[in-house]
Amino acid sequence: MKKLFIEEIVSKVGDEVQVCGWVNTIRDHKKVVFVDLRDRSGIVQIVGESSLSSLAPEDVVCITGVVKERPAHMINEKVKTGKIEIECAEYKVLSKAQTLPFDFGKEELDVTLPVLLDYRALTLRHPKVRSIFLVQEAVMAGFRKAAQELGCVEVFVPTISFSSTEGGAEVFNVDYYDYKAFLIQSPQLYKQIMVPVFERVYLISHAYRAEPSMTTRHLSEATQLDCEFGFIEFDELLDALEEVGKKTLEHVSKMHPEIFEQFNVVPPKLSAKVPRLTLREAQEIIFKRTGRDNRHEPDLEPEDEKEISIWALETHASDLVTITHFPTEKRAFYSKPNPKDPTYSLSYDLLFRGIEILSGSQRIDDYQELVDILKKKGMNPDDFHMYLQAFKYGMPPHGGFSFGLERITMKLLNLSNVREASLFPRDMERVDVHLPTFNHGHSRKEKK
Numbered sequence: 001m002k003k004l005f006i007e008e009i010v011s012k013v014g015d016e017v018q019v020c021g022w023v024n025t026i027r028d029h030k031k032v033v034f035v036d037l038r039d040r041s042g043i044v045q046i047v048g049e050s051s052l053s054s055l056a057p058e059d060v061v062c063i064t065g066v067v068k069e070r071p072a073h074m075i076n077e078k079v080k081t082g083k084i085e086i087e088c089a090e091y092k093v094l095s096k097a098q099t100l101p102f103d104f105g106k107e108e109l110d111v112t113l114p115v116l117l118d119y120r121a122l123t124l125r126h127p128k129v130r131s132i133f134l135v136q137e138a139v140m141a142g143f144r145k146a147a148q149e150l151g152c153v154e155v156f157v158p159t160i161s162f163s164s165t166e167g168g169a170e171v172f173n174v175d176y177y178d179y180k181a182f183l184i185q186s187p188q189l190y191k192q193i194m195v196p197v198f199e200r201v202y203l204i205s206h207a208y209r210a211e212p213s214m215t216t217r218h219l220s221e222a223t224q225l226d227c228e229f230g231f232i233e234f235d236e237l238l239d240a241l242e243e244v245g246k247k248t249l250e251h252v253s254k255m256h257p258e259i260f261e262q263f264n265v266v267p268p269k270l271s272a273k274v275p276r277l278t279l280r281e282a283q284e285i286i287f288k289r290t291g292r293d294n295r296h297e298p299d300l301e302p303e304d305e306k307e308i309s310i311w312a313l314e315t316h317a318s319d320l321v322t323i324t325h326f327p328t329e330k331r332a333f334y335s336k337p338n339p340k341d342p343t344y345s346l347s348y349d350l351l352f353r354g355i356e357i358l359s360g361s362q363r364i365d366d367y368q369e370l371v372d373i374l375k376k377k378g379m380n381p382d383d384f385h386m387y388l389q390a391f392k393y394g395m396p397p398h399g400g401f402s403f404g405l406e407r408i409t410m411k412l413l414n415l416s417n418v419r420e421a422s423l424f425p426r427d428m429e430r431v432d433v434h435l436p437t438f439n440h441g442h443s444r445k446e447k448k
């Protein structure tokens with residue numbers, strides 16, 4: 001008999017069907033046993049005799065039986081399959097599960113963050129955890145669509161690099177070659193090199209940051225969604241990033257209203273025009289609203305990001321706000337200083353519900369200016385050989401931006417930690433396993 005997905009059997013009342021999946025919960029009433037069976041499309045109630053009671057949560061089973069309408073008092077309006085059940089005639093266990101370390105059958109998975117991550121191979125299956133990654137998929141799809149509509153070509157760039165991109169010490173060394181190599185901190189250099197090839201590109205890449213601290217919004221491996229445009233000026237860049245940001249979020253709202261309900265969150269509020277402020281204007285507003293005087297700081301503090309997002313929501317009904325013109329000194333070397341006031345750069349961040357989800361800039365496009373700035377920042381231009389080559393042979397004015405996939409997902413669903421929005425989060429203490437716990441038995445490479 002052909003296996004059907006659970007969502008397909010809703011219209012099959014009276015038919016004999018076969019469905020396969022995982023035992024979600026089991027309720028043993030001795031003479032009659034109820035099993036909730038879960039597959040990729042939904043959950044259905046199976047009713048059977050006592051032999052079903054040997055099943056356990058997460059067993060993989062195929063069940064054959066007739067689809068019946070449930071008695072009126074048993075109807076569950078909350079789920080698509082709530083009006084039917086399958087009367088089990090026969091079942092086959094394909095894989096037996098060990099006893100689960102915690103209760104898995106409730107709508108909320110009631111475990112701590114370390115447990116959520118220690119048992120990731122299991123917890124990812126929980127319907128509510130799984131929903132996070134359906135939202136994430138929709139973020140990706142929305143971004144792709146928006147970038148393509150702007151004429152960007154998708155490119156695929158390496159993550160092993162000769163140069164470190166964002167400067168600073170937060171870089172993973174690759175210990176393989178006879179010379180220094182790094183995991184990219186961002187696909188920045190490669191996307192710029194691709195501008196003279198396609199003029200407009202987008203890419204989805206992993207980025208590695210040897211973050212020196214543990215916060216709720218930093219991962220050591222994150223996913224970046226990047227765009228880069230040739231022949232573009234600052235205001236057009238702002239228009240482009242806001243358009244891509246809005247379309248991406250709109251796509252998720254359209255695709256998954258049921259997941260917003262499941263998480264008890266409202267879809268993002270997007271105004272026709274995203275409010276824009278310079279960093280100094282934002283700090284002035286924050287000072288007026290809170291008395292917190294960060295007006296000379298080079299960046300927004302986390303509580304400033306929260307405050308200015310509240311301001312954007314209150315005054316512009318917008319969950320997005322764009323902050324521009326950060327001090328040149330504090331931005332990555334490739335950011336173009338504002339010709340009208342070179343202390344500040346033609347750079348921007350996009351904040352969403354109190355957190356930076358994007359940053360970018362107009363870029364320096366002159367070869368000599370780049371060489372000079374690299375030297376000024378104490379970097380060796382020879383380490384940027386391939387990157388600089390692109391600037392020797394005709395580089396148009398250009399700029400771009402990068403969204404953080406996990407941060408967008410986190411804020412869309414109001415998760416309290418970015419680790420929940422990463423399938424397999426990496427941080428100082430975790431690469432799949434919690435390293436301090438596992439170090440005893442795990443061979444560690446000898447340090448040279």
Ligand code: AMO
Pocket residue numbers: 166185186187188209211217218219220221222224226356357358359360361400401402403404405406407418
């Ligand atoms: P930036 O370093 O701001 O800019 O990164 C861009 C976006 O990526 C996300 N992000 C992170 N998410 C989780 N953990 C991290 N450690 C982490 N680091 C970054 C954030 C951030 O806004 N090359 C530039 C972009 C550009 O100029 O085009 C860059 O990487 O959402």
